Amino acid sequence: MIAANALPNRRVEGWRWSDLSAALAGRDLPIIPGDRHVLARLAIGARRMAGIVVNAGETRTDIERVGGEGVDARALEIDVRDGASMSLVTIQQEGDVALAHRKVRLGQGATFRQFVVAGGAQYARIETEIEVAGSGAKVELNGVYLVAKGRHADLTSQVVMQADHAEVRQIVRGAARKGGRGVFQGRFKVERAAQKADAKMEHNALLLEDGAEVFAKPELEIYADDVQCAHGNTSGQLDEAAIFYLRQRGLPEIEARAMITRAFLIEALPDWLDETIHAEVEARIDAWLGAVS
């Protein structure tokens, strides 16, 4: 337990690779007491908490841009009611400390789709907590993180399935350069009532240079007996044989590396992104690959 106004440090499970206490040291931020998630309490303190209700049968798409000077702490509480559908795109850009928390509750047959692209900051954590309360709900959680020297990006998520026939798909891809730190923590909890759940989690990271760091903690916690649950987690380097193949065809080494890295990251972009956002994210990835090569 954390005291009402204390912040979790790296000795606290879930914050080991993203020490919030250290990141906010010396900054006197208002934080409200209570049972809410620490990031939500910081967001309320900063008056950046918003509630979203998507009424039964309705569809909504939001685009959220996180980051900037100083500390940007914000939170969303999203209620996606029966048969409703919510899509959320989060773009985290440059900044000092970027904190975003969203808590999502899904009704029967509801859909929540999220795509996060994080360029990292001195400290950046985007945390998603999902409660699948209604049967037959669908969740898609995709993300890309790109961390260069001095940058940190943490994508943490938890999906708690409480009702039957949940369908959950998660694909997160990341790339880290020397001095950059990426963190992926994903947890699926399938409660006893969540029979026939079908959940897949995938996280893959590329360590582009020596001295790049990626920490991953995928967790499945299953209490129902008739479920399909799987996770895959890899982190590694670019395949030198593939790089040679591209260079043999005439691509300079830097371009060959960028081409393969780009293709790897693009695979985490969901097909529901609209064209403008898709193009923006691609441009962001290209700029990142070009700027730091």
Add this chain to the structure above:
Amino acid sequence: MLELTNLHARVVPEDGPSREILKGLSLSVPKGEVHAIMGPNGSGKSTLSYVLTGRGGYEVTEGAALYEGESLLSLPPETRAAKGLFLSFQYPLEIAGVPVMTFVRAAMNAQRKARGEAEVSAPDFLKLSRIAAQQLRIDPEMLKRPLNVGFSGGEKKRLEIYQMLMLQPRFMILDETDSGLDIDALKVVADGVNALRGPDRSMLVITHYQRLLDYIKPDRVHILSAGRIVKSGGPELAHELEKSGYDTVMGTP
């Protein structure tokens, strides 16, 4: 066009000791000629193709490799490619997320840029691609798919030759291009390769079997064994090998 003199090279694995593979290989391929290299497993055929194209993990310890009078050995792979060196891989790599045409166009333009030439225009590129695909009987849909991902062995080999037709190299190394091909595919691929034969182009055809050489007729045949050329001759040497085996042929002085 290509002059190899007393080439010694070793493979340097990331872990483990290095091993000498090429042990004094000498070979001359004049402009316009097709030479075949045959040899048993482990004789150094693939190492030769990698040393010539500049793959990492190989170290040349002695000897020279001149391409049009210029030493190749210190050049990066992409510079060699821009100078016209092309390797048709024995095992082409799968590149997820990169469509064939996107890749080939990027490669073509990178080579042109390195040579100080203008980029290929989109209509010109599509026209070249259509002609090459037709020649090799490649379904145009395949060219929109990620490079080699999920392609059969035969499809991958066809795609190597498609890239060759598109990039119009001047010195081609075909490493076991016949493996994985049935006889019909072999003919199609050989026709594609033969379309590139000309007075300004040379080829090194690396193969285990004589079969490919029925379709891509070599001017000279060399036998590689334990890292050296141990015997050279005309096309009849390949037939002799096929009939009597490496041991017998190499045993004859």
